[in-house]
Amino acid sequence: MILTLTDVTKSFGALKVADGVSFSVPQGQALGIIGPNGAGKSTLFNLITGNIAPNSGRITFLGQDVTQRPAMARVRMGVGRSFQIPQPFEGLTVYENLAVAASFGQGRSEAAVTEDCIAILRDTELLRLANTQAGALSLLDRKRLELARAMATGPKLLLLDEIAGGLTEGECQALVATIKGLHARGMTIIWIEHVLHALTAVVERLLVLDFGKVIALGAPTEIMASKEVREIYLGMEA
Known part of the structure; x- marks a missing residue:
C-alpha cells in the first residue's frame, strides 16, 4: 500500500472533523472521495499532507510512519497536491x-x-x-x-482537490482526459470532487465521508447505488 490511515481522529474543540478514519490506497490506484459540504474532505487532505496533525491514529506513506512528519518532508517523500482555487x-x-x-x-x-x-x-x-x-x-x-x-x-501520490469545479462540460472533459492520461501511466491519485461524472470516469473506488466518518468505500457503481449514500450525499430519500 502506498498510503494507509489507521483510526485517524482530528478535532477542533468540540467539532470532530475526522472520526476514526481508516483506509488504504494501493500503488497505482485512483480513489475518489465524495461527501456533503463540511464532511471533512479537505481536512482529510490536510492530514495526509501534514498541514495539520491528527489528535490520534497513524498515517503511513510508502511503508513509513509519517504521522508527525511536517508537510515539506512529505512533499520530498512524494506527496503532491493541487488546491481547489488555483493560486x-x-x-x-x-x-x-x-x-x-x-x-x-x-x-x-x-x-x-x-x-x-x-x-x-x-x-x-x-x-x-x-x-x-x-x-x-x-x-x-x-x-x-x-x-x-x-x-x-x-509525486508518487497525487491529491486533487475539486480540480474540475467551475469548468464547462467541454472543459471538464478535456481536464478529465488529462488526468486519465496521468493515471494510465501509473500515477496513484486521490481525488475530492463534486462533479461526479468526472470523478467516476477515472477512479476505481469511491470513499464517502459524512461528519468526519467513512460511511462507505467500494466500487463507484456499488457506492452510488447505496441507499445510505444517496440519502446522505444527494440529499434525497432513496
Missing part, C-alpha cells in the same frame, strides 16, 4: 511556475528540472503556453497549471 505566481510564466515548484519540491536546481518541466507541460497540454504569464490564463488552463505544479514536485 499560481501570476507574474511568472507557466514554465517558471513549474520550475519553482520542481526546484522547491524536489530540492534540485532549475537546470536539473528543465526536462521534467517540459515533459509535464506536454502531458498537461500547456507546452504551447510555456512562456505565457500565469495571470493571463483561462480558468481551464489555470486548472491545468495547478495540476502541472503538483506534478512538478515529483
Whole structure:
C-alpha cells in the first residue's frame, strides 16, 4: 500500500472533523472521495499532507510512519497536491511556475528540472503556453497549471482537490482526459470532487465521508447505488 490511515481522529474543540478514519490506497490506484459540504474532505487532505496533525491514529506513506512528519518532508517523500482555487505566481510564466515548484519540491536546481518541466507541460497540454504569464490564463488552463505544479514536485501520490469545479462540460472533459492520461501511466491519485461524472470516469473506488466518518468505500457503481449514500450525499430519500 502506498498510503494507509489507521483510526485517524482530528478535532477542533468540540467539532470532530475526522472520526476514526481508516483506509488504504494501493500503488497505482485512483480513489475518489465524495461527501456533503463540511464532511471533512479537505481536512482529510490536510492530514495526509501534514498541514495539520491528527489528535490520534497513524498515517503511513510508502511503508513509513509519517504521522508527525511536517508537510515539506512529505512533499520530498512524494506527496503532491493541487488546491481547489488555483493560486499560481501570476507574474511568472507557466514554465517558471513549474520550475519553482520542481526546484522547491524536489530540492534540485532549475537546470536539473528543465526536462521534467517540459515533459509535464506536454502531458498537461500547456507546452504551447510555456512562456505565457500565469495571470493571463483561462480558468481551464489555470486548472491545468495547478495540476502541472503538483506534478512538478515529483509525486508518487497525487491529491486533487475539486480540480474540475467551475469548468464547462467541454472543459471538464478535456481536464478529465488529462488526468486519465496521468493515471494510465501509473500515477496513484486521490481525488475530492463534486462533479461526479468526472470523478467516476477515472477512479476505481469511491470513499464517502459524512461528519468526519467513512460511511462507505467500494466500487463507484456499488457506492452510488447505496441507499445510505444517496440519502446522505444527494440529499434525497432513496
